[in-house]
Amino acid sequence: MRNPKPITHLHLKLMPQSPDPGRTWSALTKGIEPASVFLYSKIELKPFGRHLLAEYRGCESALLNDIDLIGKALRQAAVEAGSTIVASVFHPFTPQGVTGVVVLEESHLSIHTWPEHGYVAVDFYTCGDCEPMRAHEFLSKELGAKYAEVMFVDRGIEGVGDSMAVRKHTRSHAGAARRH
């Protein structure tokens, strides 16, 4: 095997989702000792918040009209994500369904259900270290969603034109078994 060409330049693009750009940089440069290093683009993207919008279809109607179950599921979803609950409010929708919000140390998690359509809308705004996808995974299973869609919007981005940007938008058809 030929000796690899010596590294003389290292270009690194750090994205905002890098958990710790400083450590990532050190780990990448350690050992390779390039003759010179250029930080190609120090991108000034610092979103204050990650906003997860999720919706579910094909959920079981009876569950979506059960305000106690929805309350318990939403609070547990917040816990699963590693967030800290400050307060919560649940209210029956007219003519049916449930609306609920959990206020968190890390921002908020909301749910609105339409039992007649088997449809649920969720939003989870977080500015801390918690993991919103865990809340989504928990809720979609708990409500027996057959179809789930998730959109992640970065909020409060600095140093670029737009302050908000859709980072990710995914759909999934789940044969997800309910947990209970």
Added chain:
Amino acid sequence: MRNPKPITHLHLKLMPQSPDPGRTWSALTKGIEPASVFLYSKIELKPFGRHLLAEYRGCESALLNDIDLIGKALRQAAVEAGSTIVASVFHPFTPQGVTGVVVLEESHLSIHTWPEHGYVAVDFYTCGDCEPMRAHEFLSKELGAKYAEVMFVDRGIEGVGDSMAVRKHTRSHAGAARRH
């Protein structure tokens, strides 16, 4: 002036934001009496909800740390939009700032403030007849925002691939005078 070419075909694309597609259609076809009319695309977009994401920069720090003022402003914003308040929760952020949610008959309105950055994040999910832009206009003025950005996400769209879609994304630099 030459006679205009007679209209023989009228193609109309009705979008979900049309307040009343039937009336729009009648108004457009009235008087022009086309020889034949084709409804080009009867789009089956029926969003359950409209989700307004808004953020403000350049707000006055002192306002953003005043939990009473933020509470009053958010509740008034809900009223300005024509929505009906069910409950509200406000909580001081750590180390500073305010997080607040107003639960509505029509869904919810939330706010999170960062006084140290003059930054505010708002979301307003509505499934009723209220006018979320009025809440945004009220809040951005009330908080003295110098920069505002708004993203509208349609939620729960039926009959197309994606259930969510960004309908609108606008930025504005406002020399908006505060109201008080």
